[in-house]
Amino acid sequence: MARENTGAEPVWQRWRRPPPTPRQQRNDVLLALVVLAGAAFTVVVVNSMGVLAFGKAPSLGEQLLLGAAVTAPLAVRRRYPLVTLIAVGVLFIVVQARQIGDNFVPSIALFLAIYSTGAWERNRTVARWARVGVIAAMFVWLGVGLVELLLNPAPDFPGASGPLNPVLATVLYGLGFNVMFFLAAYFFGEMAWLSARRQAELKYRAEQLRRSQEENTRGAIVAERLRIARELHDVVAHHVSVMGIQAGAARRVLDSDRELARTALDTVEETARTAITELRGLLGVLRAEPTGTRAEPEEPATSHAASPGLDDLPDLVERTRSASLDAAFAVYGEAYPVSEGVALSVYRVVQEALTNVVKHAAARSVEVRLRYLGTGVEVEITDDGRGPSGPGRRQGSGLGLVGMRERVAVHGGELETGARRSGGYRVRATFPEPTRRQQVSGDDVP
Structure with missing residues (x-):
């Protein structure tokens, strides 16, 4: 997960790709087995045809063993990408030095090793310089081969009819092919890592958005609860207080002044009805549909406006009098x-x-x-x-x-x-x- 800086913005340059999942590790083992099977198949077929990459080759058993060795590290290519790159790079040079009959499958293994280091190595500085070092070593090895080609007597090139010298054309072809090969491995590995980082950033943003929405929802709920509590307090506390005062006054004068007691009880009754009306109005607002329409009260004949205003102040003050x-x-x-x-x-x-x-x-x-x-x-x-x-x-x-x-x-x-x-x-x-x-x-x- 990305860390946070003082500006509350993720520092994605410090992002580290999480280790591969067990499923991805199983897929790497499966890929290594497939490449190994391909190496064995091509070695057998090439030797059977006699079309050897270097014109000569060691025994078939040694070729199969070297083919298995150069492809085996791919089984841990995402778990240990740097180790895989070094192992495949060294074995690739050994395979070429021994001049086994097939060079295609070892090249695939080297491509996957460079790609995996770019896509999965968590230390980006190490990933960059390790790939540069291996690629440089491969070009040095290629240069050694080209120097040998130039120092030895020029081989025959039957059927050569182009405008370039066959040896020069061979050198240019080898350089061009290897440049494209290694640049592609480096580029696609880097793009895979950037894609994984963007996906992690999108997930992080989505989680932030979800939390922000939850906070906003909780804030809205709290605000609505406070509003309802305030309305209930204003409606209930006032009317109940007035009814209590009036009822107490009626109790005190019940025996001495029945008319005054009756007036006080009438005020209690009227205040109770007003409180019920305002509570019904408030509940009607709470039951309102999202479109803004309010649910009809159960008794429309006795319902009043849910929101009292300035015109209701005289009645409010009058009900307070005792x-x-x-x-x-x-x-x-x-x-x-x-x-x-x-x-x-x-x-x-x-x-x-x-x-x-x-x-x-x-x-x-x-x-x-x-x-x-x-x-x-x-x-x-x-x-x-x-x-x-x-x-x-x-x-x-x-x-x-x-x-x-x-x-x-x-x-x-x-x-x-x-x-x-x-x-x-x-x-x-x-x-x-x-x-x-x-x-x-x-x-x-x-």
């Missing part, structure tokens, strides 16, 4: 349309702030102010209860504040929370509206 808590709502500035996402986030921020007032602040009054500014909307919730660290104030889980910050941050807004100098607590959230900001900037241009 015998022990006075709630007021006010709007400042000229109202204008805002995006559904901003409207829902404003509603949820107010809902969470009111929930904290009901559960933790022990306040007597709370006021919600909605301001339509030139570049966006601002909502402010203030109460006269205990501060966040005031004596006797119950500590929450902190999820509500985190949820408010996340909602505001999504729209590029700002959230301010903290105790007031005059007592109580304040939550102020600002939501910019890009459309309004562009309109205001356009109006300022003369």
